[in-house]
Structures are given as C-alpha cells and as structure tokens.
Amino acid sequence: MDSQITLNIVTICISTILSIGAILLSIWFYRESNKQNKETALMQTDIKNAIDKLEQLYDRTYTDTFGALKTQLDAMQKHIFTSSVGETNNSEPNNLRFYVIGCVTDKTNISIDELCNEVKGFKRTEITETVYSIHREGLVEFDGNNIKYLRLDNNPSIVGQGDTK
Numbered sequence: 001m002d003s004q005i006t007l008n009i010v011t012i013c014i015s016t017i018l019s020i021g022a023i024l025l026s027i028w029f030y031r032e033s034n035k036q037n038k039e040t041a042l043m044q045t046d047i048k049n050a051i052d053k054l055e056q057l058y059d060r061t062y063t064d065t066f067g068a069l070k071t072q073l074d075a076m077q078k079h080i081f082t083s084s085v086g087e088t089n090n091s092e093p094n095n096l097r098f099y100v101i102g103c104v105t106d107k108t109n110i111s112i113d114e115l116c117n118e119v120k121g122f123k124r125t126e127i128t129e130t131v132y133s134i135h136r137e138g139l140v141e142f143d144g145n146n147i148k149y150l151r152l153d154n155n156p157s158i159v160g161q162g163d164t165k
Contacts, residue, residue: 096122100130104140108149115147 081098099119104110112131116124135142140149 096126096130097134100127100134101139104134104147104149110147112145112147 081095081102096119099122100115103115103118107114110118112124112128115131116127119127131140131142131147134140138150140147142148
C-alpha cells in the first residue's frame, strides 16, 4: 500500500471516531437538556405555588389590616361621641351637643336653619339652646342665625385641644 491509501484510511478512521463522538455528545446534551427542562418545570411550579400563597397572605393581611383600621375608627368615633367635650349642662342632651358640634366642624359656616335640617329628631328650640351653650364656651360665634366655627388653634383657652396652657 502506498502512503496515499494509508493516509486515506487513517483520515476515515479519525472522521468516523469524531462523528461517533459528536453523535454521543449530541445524545448526552439532549438528555441533559431534557433533565434541566424537567427541573425547571418543577421549579416553575414551586414558584407559582409560593406566589399563590403570598398573594393569599397579602389579601388576608390587607383585609385584616383594613378591618382592624375600621374597627379602630369605629371605636374612636364611639369614644368621641360618648365622652363629653368640655363641661356640658346636665339638662342638655349629649347626643344633640355632639351632632351640633359635628355639623359645625364639618361646615365652618352654617345657618341655624341648615343645622336644624341636618340634625333630625330634636326641636329647633333645643338646637338653638345647644348652639348658645356652645357659643358661651367659645367654640362658635353665633348671632342668632349664622353659626361660625372658631378654629381651636386660634383659641388657646381650651385646655386639651390644640395648644395647652
């Protein structure tokens, strides 16, 4: 055999070995990529489950937080509207006093007619007497028809509200 034939045989053997190696590597890469795809799919499912749990926890916390906030607000309103503000006349109904103060603080200028329309279940004379009582305490200005709320920060004589003595 001459050297040309020997060289061809060696080249064929090397290319056959390389092609078999390439085929084996491609099969190995295929199997590894399938294994990685399966692991990624499992991890993706785990992540989705964790996100769903977090969303449920967030929704529950959000609902609980605002429920607690609403409860606190209701408790504060009950406390404000059932405890006395300043010294009240014992013959004056406390509910009427709080309704009047609430309406006057919401609308800083209001007429006695508008106030009577806002406060239901009380006589006009009772409402007027209550407004006069609040006027004597210095919380409002009242000229017999118009009621003007005086801001507490301008009225430092009320201890416990705004600036204290």
